[in-house]
Amino acid sequence: MTFPFLSVLILLPLLAGVILLLLPAGKRGLIRGIALGVSLITFAISVYLFAAYDKDLAGYQFVEQMQWLPALGISYHLGVDGFSLPLELLAGIVVLCGVMVSWKVEDRPREFFAFIMFLASSVFGVFASLDLFLLFFFFELAVFPKYLMIVMWGSPKTKEYGGMKLTLYLFFGSVVALVGVLAIYFTSGLQTFNLLELEQAGFGLAVQKLWFPFIFIGFGVLGGLFPFHSWAPDGHVAAPTAVSMLLAGVEMKVGAFAALRAGLMLLPDGMQFWAPLVLILATINVVYGAFIAMIQTDFKYVIGFSSVSHMGLVFIGFATLTPEGLTGAGLQMFSHGIMTALFFAVVGMVYDRAHTRNMAELGGLAKHMPLAMIGFVVGGLVSMGMPGFSGFVAEIPIYMGAWKTMPLVAIISVISIVVTAAYILLVVRRVFFGETPEPIRAGLSDISVMDKIVVVGLSLLMILIGLIPSLLVPMIQGGVSHILSLVGGA
Amino acid sequence: MTLSVSQMTLAILPEILLVVLVGVLIVISMIKRDKCNQVLGCITAGGFILAIVSAFLFAMPKAEPALIWGDMLRLDSATFVFRMIFLFGAALTAIFSCTEDSIRCRPEFYMMLVFSTLGMSLMASSSDIIMLFLAIETASIPLYVMAGIKIKEEKSVEAGLKYFLFGGMSSAIMVYGFSLIYGFSGTTHLYDIAQGVIAHQVPIAGVVVAIVLVLAGFAFKISAAPFHFWAPDVYEGSPTSVTGFLSTVSKAAGFAALIRILMILFHADGGVVWQALIASLAVASMFTGNLIAIPQKNIKRMLAYSSIAQAGYILVGLASHSNLGFSSAIYYLMAYLVTNLALFAIVGWVGRKTGSEDVSAFAGLSKRSPGLALAMLIGLLSLGGIPPFGGFFAKLLVFGAAVESGWAWLAIVGVINSVIGLYYYLRVLKVMYVDEPVENTPLKIKEPLWLVGLILCLVLVVVMGVVLTPWFGISNWATIGF
């Protein structure tokens, strides 16, 4: 029997979370150790899966299937393909980095790490689910860790508002999608939640047109699709650093991915019908997000809005329904995940020392935290789509897909590049260069070893992908061709 | 299928045992007049468990449902399942009440509890209108007493009185509805009424009036809006273990009878009229419950309104009028039972230890008793419909049933309400985990039996969310039995 890697990947953090909650609160060393150990294991598994995936064979691999509720056709069905596997890897990386940057959390670390474990389990689960019920189950599992982590450890002034807004908004999106999911479950007449069978179900055009928006936009809320994005800046900013990394870096991809799996792949004609609307909304994401980022004074909000902008590109890629667009979307999800994790990590490092995120009160930090500055600059270059970094190799195919579908989208979206360049450079200058204001000098110090590993690792990864896209592209292409096979036939 | 007298007696063995239990309690109350201990609660719980065991051993329904005792009662899978639910819920209530000082020494309380459960058991198995009405009253009157049993407290007396008045009035309305049905059909046997109505060619208006009246009565029982006005005050004023019992077992009993009536009584009518009625009840309950829960400061009142909303969700399942709809309602009831019992147990315990029943009493509970806070978390999230707890799958089922029957808009209303509901559940979580406690002393649980009961409930909440097949099977089995 093959070793159930995916089950271990998903269930180990869940188990670890439960164990952590039962440990005495005082044993901080043990708590941190368990959290780090588990995240290292999940990271290792995700890397192993990535390396061991047979690109020539393509399709879903490492499949596990067990009956769960046969009466309704629910099964515990896991598997990864070329599209979801990079996302699992992303999750493995970001979870590990999140644990590492949270090493020094002093307030109730037991609950903190336990909730991170639950969150990790949820994201690993969604990416690997091949059963629609199971996907939804893992999707919703993340609700309470997100809420609690923001309100318990978030920024003091905004955590209650940001946390509640984020949780309710996302919950709303997901239950709307649930109605859509139930609708197509019953319409298919197949009495199964098995995604592989539902993909082939061939729903009627009217059904697809009606229910596609529910599912795609419902899940798309978590992806930050305009105009349902406003939870993101408030929520991300209110959250503690590791949670922001996980939220923006991975959770938003969960939303986009679920929109793809349950929306695009099951209702491809619906996607085609609604594509112009999605393209327009996503373009607004891209441009609006960039402009709003530019006028922020809190530099975490700058990053928050830039995430909204970049996720727009993912949706554009989806809506083009072209091989380039989808490949680019897959790359962008990975690239942006790493980039935004790096950004929030650096923001956290700055805040921990300066105790302010207002750019007017910061300055000259490059002297004290040079590596953090370099990390931020690298992230910024990726954000601008600077060639040589992963952002460029992700954005180019998306634009090309856009050209093939709605050229105006490409032309308008490109504006965001220059806007992004402007605000990134301004933020870098204001925060890292210039004079250090007196009030913050006392707390400034260089970042810790753990922090440095995170910064360097993430930066190198983005440069690596930017220079050698063939590390990721063939795998994603395999997944893309499967997706497109569903579009053509229907 | 006809059964012999001995078989029929065995079929109602659990009920007989309950009567015996009352007798035992009377005896004990006469012997140990001045000594007060946990014995009463334990004995009662033990009695309930014995009844459960006997039901398994002797009262299992056969493949064919059987009418017994002059066609008054029906022994089928639905009866069995609901009996289990009631007995289990009552046993837990008895255990939880062991920690409530004002009632644990009072044998009258436990006698009322047993009587009420007996009535409910009969409600679930009634196949005759008169029997049904008798059972409802048997179940309700002890509840009025239980609600007002803390005669030294104004709120409790008010609760009891209010409950009695409301209950009496709604019973009157319901019996009027029943009488109309008898008049239209010429029979009191539930399973013959449908044919009777057709045979007599009763005008639709009359049938509708009868339906409305009957529904009103049941809506009161299950605290569905707009017949819910008694609930917040009664829930708040009653002793907390009674509240737990009221919100779960009593509601389940109401639903059991309602489902039976819905399934078989108004079938011939063409379901849409009463489907629409049920749907409107559902929508009203959901919105009323959820919206008015938001400004509540007293946690028992908040949970009362939450129960009204939960009744609404179950009604969504009923409105679907499909097998999936009814079994989803039953699943929901089971999950809801353990969830709410656990929640009210904790609320009662915290209320006694802190002397306050406000939400603010829970401030910083995560620091004072992390285990309890976690237990509250599990309960609240299950009510909110979050995996991996039972409430999630239950909500999924009821909404799925609505979508399957083409009532997708009802499902949408339902999910919107879920979001509203989550808001105030999360708020309590926030109070527990974020707010600073009034005093920072740790709270220790010293009552082992109570803890066992609580843990049992919580385990079941999780199990019902993860191990789905057996519970879904049970719900389906029950549905077929009706």
Added chain:
Amino acid sequence: MTFLSIPILAWLILIPVLGGLLLLLIPGKKVALLRWSALGISLIPLVMAVVLWVNYQPKADALFQFEMNIPWFAAINSNIHFGIDGISLVMVLLTALLTPLAILTSFNIKVNVKAFMVLFLLLETGILGVFVSLDLLVFFLFWEIGLVPMYFLINLWGGEKRNYASLKFIIFTIGGSLGLLLAIQMIGVVTGTFDFVEILIAWPALQSGTLFGLPLETVKAIAFWAFVIAFAIKVPVWPFHTWLPDAHTEAPTGGSMILAGVLLKLGAYGFLRLVLPLFPVESAKYAGWLAVLAVAAIVFGALSAASQKDFKRLVAYSSINHMGFVILAVAAAAWAGGSTDPAIRQSSVIAANGAVLQMFNHGLSAAGMFFLVGVLYDRAHTRMLDKFGGLFAIVPTYGAILIFLSMASLGLPGLNGFVSEFMIVRGVWPIFMLLTAISMVGLLFTGVYVVKALKLVLQGPFNETWAGKISEINLRELFVIVPLMILILSIGVWPSWILNIINQTVMRWF
């Protein structure tokens, strides 16, 4: 040619960046080690450039030599396709030559030396990459890579208004490259490949039909203008030049040398390599306008330079002036592409030759001029012309060198400037007669500002404030300027060593 089975062009691009990464390992305090290592690393591409020069065969049949083509982003058909011809070889040589000189100049940087050197080497990789790329996407990649190090060089080591200047520089340039990006994407989508050689055949062949719902001519015109604007900002062509004076003035000396010496040439190179061959019809159509703008640059650039009080700003405007000639010649070649008259064709070839040579020459002389301004600034800490006077008395060697370079800038016969400017004028005259005449006026004003600057700095009564404060030009600085002077002289006297290489390529393309 390969070394260790890696093609030489790949080495050319990789050495500076790998060297930069090596520099990161040296502790920041070891300033001397950093400086000399950077210099050493930058000399390697120079050696390789010379090797390439020697091994290049001007008369070979192949369009490009030393080609290499490895798959990169197969999903969209973009490969790492490098190769050089006469034009790019000259530019590679210029870059490889100026970089070590600029690094040597920057030995006077005292703050954050490591970062400075690493950025410089990265910049070199970016620029070299542009010149050797034969894949549009890779071209764009290196084009952008060249921007960021320059931004930081200006922003962190520049003059007083460096924040404004650097931001303006990068925003203008990125803004321009947006259009470039869009046009490249469009071409990639339409032709299905990013390979320049393939597109060269496929793209002009698309003559009719509709694309994206628009008629083909419109689409091609849009792409043409997108390319033109991007390159016009870089050159810069008037009126897109406003970023240049600030950027050049505020940049540190070494940065200005590279900026003026090489970066501007990227724009002109873009015109010659991409715009004219891919859009022959549109280029011919709008050549006249381009020529007008070029002349505007020549004249206004010279006039502006003449009115400057800041020496460095004066030199900056002189760059606009000189690049104007390049663009004028490009415009002529563009126009002539649409003509079949052999005399016109021959003139355009001469003009194109002159353009490329002017690019090289201006690279040398601009770098030299900025360097000399920097030498003076290091000692006097001012660049204001009216503050100087009669300096020849105390720094005669510097004065002589300054005169030499100014004369080169002026276009004195015997020095390199004359050759290229003559060729341009000779080539453009039959094509745009009136405009050439006007540009002569510009040439006159060039003389004005050059002489004015010399007078204000070197001649006139000696300004007592500087007595004992300005030391003579030192050995390190001589090492920088003398190679430039030698090249300037040699091209001026015997240009055929370089013109041969340029000519063969130009004839093939124009």
